[in-house]
Amino acid sequence: MEIYPNLINGVLNEDKDVINELMHLTYSVDIATALKGLKNEEILKFYNLVEEKSMADILAKADVVMQARILSVLDYSQIIGLFYYMSNDDVVDILENISIGMRKKLLNLMKKEDTSLIEELLGYDSDSAGGIMTTEYIALSEELTVAEALNKIKDIGPKTELIETIFIVDKQKKLIGTVDLRNILLASSNQQLKSIMRKLLVYVYAGTDQEEVARLVSKYDLKGIPVVNQNEILLGIITVDDIIDVMVEEHMEDILRLGGVSEEENISTTLRTSVKKRLPWLLINLITVFLTAFTIGLFEDIIDQVVVLAVVMPIVLGMAGNAGTQTLSVVIRNISLGEVNLRQNWRLVFKEIFLGGVNGAITGIITSVILYILYGNLYISLIVFISLVGSLVIAGLFGFLIPLVLKLMKADPALASSIFLTTATDVLGALVFLGLARLFLPLLI
Amino acid sequence: MEIYPNLINGVLNEDKDVINELMHLTYSVDIATALKGLKNEEILKFYNLVEEKSMADILAKADVVMQARILSVLDYSQIIGLFYYMSNDDVVDILENISIGMRKKLLNLMKKEDTSLIEELLGYDSDSAGGIMTTEYIALSEELTVAEALNKIKDIGPKTELIETIFIVDKQKKLIGTVDLRNILLASSNQQLKSIMRKLLVYVYAGTDQEEVARLVSKYDLKGIPVVNQNEILLGIITVDDIIDVMVEEHMEDILRLGGVSEEENISTTLRTSVKKRLPWLLINLITVFLTAFTIGLFEDIIDQVVVLAVVMPIVLGMAGNAGTQTLSVVIRNISLGEVNLRQNWRLVFKEIFLGGVNGAITGIITSVILYILYGNLYISLIVFISLVGSLVIAGLFGFLIPLVLKLMKADPALASSIFLTTATDVLGALVFLGLARLFLPLLI
Numbered sequence: 060m061e062i063y064p065n066l067i068n069g070v071l072n073e074d075k076d077v078i079n080e081l082m083h084l085t086y087s088v089d090i091a092t093a094l095k096g097l098k099n100e101e102i103l104k105f106y107n108l109v110e111e112k113s114m115a116d117i118l119a120k121a122d123v124v125m126q127a128r129i130l131s132v133l134d135y136s137q138i139i140g141l142f143y144y145m146s147n148d149d150v151v152d153i154l155e156n157i158s159i160g161m162r163k164k165l166l167n168l169m170k171k172e173d174t175s176l177i178e179e180l181l182g183y184d185s186d187s188a189g190g191i192m193t194t195e196y197i198a199l200s201e202e203l204t205v206a207e208a209l210n211k212i213k214d215i216g217p218k219t220e221l222i223e224t225i226f227i228v229d230k231q232k233k234l235i236g237t238v239d240l241r242n243i244l245l246a247s248s249n250q251q252l253k254s255i256m257r258k259l260l261v262y263v264y265a266g267t268d269q270e271e272v273a274r275l276v277s278k279y280d281l282k283g284i285p286v287v288n289q290n291e292i293l294l295g296i297i298t299v300d301d302i303i304d305v306m307v308e309e310h311m312e313d314i315l316r317l318g319g320v321s322e323e324e325n326i327s328t329t330l331r332t333s334v335k336k337r338l339p340w341l342l343i344n345l346i347t348v349f350l351t352a353f354t355i356g357l358f359e360d361i362i363d364q365v366v367v368l369a370v371v372m373p374i375v376l377g378m379a380g381n382a383g384t385q386t387l388s389v390v391i392r393n394i395s396l397g398e399v400n401l402r403q404n405w406r407l408v409f410k411e412i413f414l415g416g417v418n419g420a421i422t423g424i425i426t427s428v429i430l431y432i433l434y435g436n437l438y439i440s441l442i443v444f445i446s447l448v449g450s451l452v453i454a455g456l457f458g459f460l461i462p463l464v465l466k467l468m469k470a471d472p473a474l475a476s477s478i479f480l481t482t483a484t485d486v487l488g489a490l491v492f493l494g495l496a497r498l499f500l501p502l503l504i
Numbered sequence: 505m506e507i508y509p510n511l512i513n514g515v516l517n518e519d520k521d522v523i524n525e526l527m528h529l530t531y532s533v534d535i536a537t538a539l540k541g542l543k544n545e546e547i548l549k550f551y552n553l554v555e556e557k558s559m560a561d562i563l564a565k566a567d568v569v570m571q572a573r574i575l576s577v578l579d580y581s582q583i584i585g586l587f588y589y590m591s592n593d594d595v596v597d598i599l600e601n602i603s604i605g606m607r608k609k610l611l612n613l614m615k616k617e618d619t620s621l622i623e624e625l626l627g628y629d630s631d632s633a634g635g636i637m638t639t640e641y642i643a644l645s646e647e648l649t650v651a652e653a654l655n656k657i658k659d660i661g662p663k664t665e666l667i668e669t670i671f672i673v674d675k676q677k678k679l680i681g682t683v684d685l686r687n688i689l690l691a692s693s694n695q696q697l698k699s700i701m702r703k704l705l706v707y708v709y710a711g712t713d714q715e716e717v718a719r720l721v722s723k724y725d726l727k728g729i730p731v732v733n734q735n736e737i738l739l740g741i742i743t744v745d746d747i748i749d750v751m752v753e754e755h756m757e758d759i760l761r762l763g764g765v766s767e768e769e770n771i772s773t774t775l776r777t778s779v780k781k782r783l784p785w786l787l788i789n790l791i792t793v794f795l796t797a798f799t800i801g802l803f804e805d806i807i808d809q810v811v812v813l814a815v816v817m818p819i820v821l822g823m824a825g826n827a828g829t830q831t832l833s834v835v836i837r838n839i840s841l842g843e844v845n846l847r848q849n850w851r852l853v854f855k856e857i858f859l860g861g862v863n864g865a866i867t868g869i870i871t872s873v874i875l876y877i878l879y880g881n882l883y884i885s886l887i888v889f890i891s892l893v894g895s896l897v898i899a900g901l902f903g904f905l906i907p908l909v910l911k912l913m914k915a916d917p918a919l920a921s922s923i924f925l926t927t928a929t930d931v932l933g934a935l936v937f938l939g940l941a942r943l944f945l946p947l948l949i
Contacts, residue, residue, distance in 0.1 A: 300744065303725075304722070306748065313759060317763070318833025319830050333855070337830050341827060347822065363811040373796045385763055410775055425787075
C-alpha cells in the first residue's frame with residue numbers, strides 16, 4: 060500500500076481509524092521514512108493520533124535525523140513516555156545523539172531504577188560490545204526445571220529480543236552455559252536445565268570492538284552473543300540484527316575511508332558539512348602531491364632536454380598506483396577478515412613483490428613496444444620497461460606493508476593506507492623513472 | 505583449549521576418546537580450520553574416528569578449499585552418508601563447487617526423494633534468494649490450534665534453522681502470514697493460529713538478488729525472510745546467519761572491485777592465480793594511462809617551452825583524482841544502501857559540482873601562494889588556481905554521474921567506476937591545465 064498518502068490524509072483529517080489501519084498494515088521503519096515528508100506540526104498531530112507504544116517503535120526505527128526531528132516536537136514528559144516502551148539499548152542510542160543538556164534533563168526526569176542501567180550503558184564506548192548490547196535477555200539458573208523455565212520464558216520472552224537461546228547463569232550471575240529453546244520444548248518438564256545445558260560458549264567483554272563482535276557472530280553463526288565483565292558476570296547480549304547494523308556501518312566506513320572520506324556522509328548531507336568532512340583529507344593530499352611535484356622538480360633539467368619524458372611519465376606513475384591499490388584492497392580485506400597479520404604473514408611480501416615484477420614485465424613489454432613505434436627511440440622504451448617493473452615491485456611492497464604496519468600500530472588501515480601508498484608510488488616511481496633518464500641522458504637526446 | 509595438538513594427538517593414536525572430548529569442547533568451524541594442518545591420510549583417519557553427524561557439520565562449516573580436500577579423501581558412499589546429516593542448502597553449496605562429473609555421480613547415487621529438491625535448488629543462480637535459501641523451515645496451516653502447532657514445532661523444530669518465526673500457509677502452500685513463537689507459548693492451547701497470526705509480510709522471490717535480500721532483512725530487522733514463487737507459494741526461507749555470510753561476501757566484493765580486483769582473491773591465492781586475476785584490470789588501465797599520455801603529448805611544444813608545467817601538473821591531476829574518489833565513495837555507498845538513483849536524485853549533481861568548486865578554490869589559493877613563492881610567476885599561480893577549481897568541478901561531476909549511470913545500465917558501479925573516473929580526471933584535468941598554459945603562453949616564458 061502507498062504509505063504517505065494514507066499517512067498525510069489521516070493526519071490532516073485527524074482520523075484515528077485511518078492511522079490505526081496504517082499502523083497495522085505497515086512496518087514502523089516505513090512509517091518513520093514516510094514521516095520525513097511531514098511538517099513538524101503534522102508530526103506532533105501524528106503523535107497525538109497514534110498509540111504511545113507504536114510511536115515508541117517508530118522513534119526507535121527512525122534514522123538519526125528523523126529521531127532528532129521527532130524529539131524536537133515533543134516535550135520531555137512525552138519523550139520519557141516513549142522511552143518507557145523502548146528497549147534500553149534504543150534509549151541509549153537516542154541519548155548518545157542529543158545535546159548533553161537535554162540528556163541530563165531527561166535522565167533527571169526518569170525514574171531512578173531505570174536510569175542506573177541506562178547511565179551504565181552510556182558509559183561504554185558506542186563502538187564497543189557494551190555500547191551496542193541490550194540488557195533485555197533471558198538468563199536462568201541451571202537449577203530450574205524445564206517447566207519452571209518455560210513459565211519464565213513465557214513471562215519474560217515478549218520483552219526480549221532473543222528467545223531461541225537461553226543463557227544460564229550461576230548464583231553470582233556468572234555465565235556458565237546456554238540452552239537451546241528447542242531442547243527445552245523437547246525435554247520432559249521435571250528435567251533440570253543443567254542436564255540439557257551446553258557449556259561451550261562464545262562470549263565477548265564489554266570493551267570488545269564491535270567489528271570483532273561481528274566477526275565472531277559471523278564465524279560461529281550465532282543468533283546472539285553474550286557480553287560479560289572481567290569476572291564473566293553476564294552484562295547483556297547482542298542480537299544478530301544489531302550485528303547486521305554493525306556490519307552495514309563498518310562496510311560504509313571502509314568504503315568511505317578507502318575513498319578518502321573519514322567520516323560518515325550520506326547523500327543528503329549539507330554542502331557546508333560535506334566541505335568540512337572532505338576538505339581536511341584534500342589538504343593532506345595536497346602535501347602528497349607537492350612531494351611528487353618536488354621530486355619531479357629535481358629533474359627539471361632532464362625534462363627540459365627530453366620533453367617526451369613528461370609525456371610518458373604518467374604511464375609509469377598511473378600503472379604503479381593502480382597495481383598498488385590492487386594489493387592494498389586484497390590486504391585490507393584480509394585484515395578485516397582477521398586472516399592476515401604482519402608477524403605471521405610477512406613472508407607473503409615476497410609474493411607481492413614477485414607479482415609486481417611479473418605484472419610490471421608484461422605491461423612493460425606492451426608499453427615499450429608501443430612507445431618504440433611512436434618515438435623510435437630504443438632507450439626510452441628500455442627506461443619505461445625497467446621503470447614499470449621497478450615501480451610495480453615498489454607498489455606491491457608498499458601496498459602490502461602499509462596497511463599491515465598501520466594495523467600493527469593500531470591505526471585503521473582503511474583510512475590512511477591509500478594516501479601513504481600514493482605518496483610512495485608517485486615519489487618512488489618518479490625517482491626510478493627520471494633517475495634512469497638521467498643515467499641514459501646522452502642516449503635519449 | 506588448544507585444538508590442533510589434541511586433534512593431531514587423537515588422530516595419530518587413533519584415540520576415539522580424545523577426539524570425542526575435542527568435539528564436545530569446540531565448535532565445528534574451529535575443527536574445520538585445525539584440520540587444514542593435517543595430511544590427507546590423517547583427515548581420512550579423523551573421519552574414521554569421528555561420528556558421521558559431527559563430520560557432516562565440520563564439512564558444512566569448512567571453507568571451500570578445505571571442503572574440496574575432505575571430499576577428495578572420501579568415496580562417494582561416504583560423502584552421501586555425510587549429506588544425509590546436512591541441510592539441503594549446505595549440500596547444494598558443496599555440489600555447486602565440485603566438477604560436473606562428480607556432481608552427476610553423487611546425484612545418481614542419492615535417493616530419488618532427496619535429489620528432486622536438491623536439483624531444484626541447484627537450478628537457482630547462486631547469488632539469488634533461491635540459491636541461498638534453505639528448505640528446512642516450519643510452515644503450518646492457520647487452522648491448527650496452538651497445542652497442535654506446539655507438537656509440530658517440537659517435531660520439526662530440531663531440524664530447522666529458525667523457530668522464532670513460524671510461517672503460515674494455506675492449503676495451496678501459499679504464504680499468508682507469520683506467527684511469533686512467543687505468541688504461541690503465551691496463547692491458550694485451543695486457540696487457532698489464525699487468531700494470533702500476523703498478516704504483515706516481507707518476502708522475496710526466488711530470483712531476487714542476494715544483496716537486495718540482505719537489504720530487506722537489515723531494514724526490517726528480520727530473523728528470517730520467506731522466499732516465494734510468482735504465485736506466492738512458499739519455496740524456502742533465508743535465515744539471518746546466511747544473510748551475514750552474504751554481507752561479508754558483498755563487502756569483500758565491493759572493497760576488491762573498488763581497488764580494481766574483479767574477482768575474489770585472498771592472501772593464500774597462488775601467484776599464478778593472482779596474476780590472472782589482476783593483470784586484465786592492469787591492461788585496461790594501460791589504455792587509460794596511454795590516453796592521458798596522448799593528451800599531454802598534444803601539448804609537448806608548450807611543455808618544451810615552459811618545463812615547470814611538467815613539474816606542477818601532478819598537483820592538479822592528483823587533487824582531481826582524490827576529490828573524484830571522495831565523491832565516488834559517497835555515491836557508491838548510497839547506491840548500495842538503496843538511497844540514491846539518477847532519476848530521483850539528479851539534482852544532487854549541482855551540490856557535487858559546487859562542492860568541487862569550493863574545495864578547488866580553497867586548495868587552489870593555498871597552492872598558488874606556495875607556487876608564487878617558489879617560482880615568482882603570477883600567471884603560473886593563476887593557471888594552477890583556475891585548473892584546480894575546474895578539475896575539482898569535473899571530478900565532482902564525474903564522481904557523481906559515473907556510478908549512477910553504470911547502475912542505470914545495470915552494471916556494477918563498484919567494479920568499473922574508478923577506471924572511468926581516473927580517465928576523466930586525468931584527461932580532462934590535463935586538457936584544462938595545459939589548454940590554459942597555451943592560452944597564457946606568452947606570459948609564462
